[in-house]
């Protein structure tokens with residue numbers, strides 16, 4: 149858990165405020181301008197850009213808070229994307245970088261000092277996770293993750309909350 153990063157990221161989202169409206173469209177436009185070859189793989193870009201942006205922010209916030217669901221979320225979106233094209237971890241890294249840059253630019257002077265670095269640290273950890281996931285067959289990873297969740301639940305149900 150990166151408590152300081154999480155607090156700073158939360159403050160920056162509050163600073164972003166209404167400038168969040170329209171951010172997904174701008175982010176998507178900037179990404180496609182830099183990667184025009186990916187434009188044709190989007191079938192429903194309007195719906196996808198909103199969900200992609202929201203889930204990207206959630207994954208970074210969740211990672212900073214040390215949430216248990218981050219890994220399964222990442223496994224799920226990497227798996228989902230495999231249906232569309234062969235994306236690399238570099239593609240994800242650029243998407244995260246652009247997300248952070250777009251938020252900071254839209255917020256302007258109110259963007260808290262150090263906020264971009266805090267988001268970036270979480271993005272880096274997610275890119276590491278994406279790289280690791282990319283090397284392991286998904287079915288095996290998913291199974292291992294489910295088993296881990298079952299064990300954790302059994303542990304909690306037994307009344308022992310030390311993990």
Ligand code: HEM
Nearest residue numbers: 186189190191192193195196199200203204232239240243
């Ligand atoms: C952390 C990064 C990302 C997250 C969390 C994410 C999340 C998502 C989600 C939730 C969807 C489903 C949208 C829907 O069905 O409505 C989606 C679709 C998609 N994403 Fe991402 N995405 C990420 C990065 C990327 C990157 C880097 C690309 C590269 C081009 C990409 C390409 C796509 C495509 C092609 C679709 C299908 C959209 C369509 O049917 O029009 N995503 N993404």
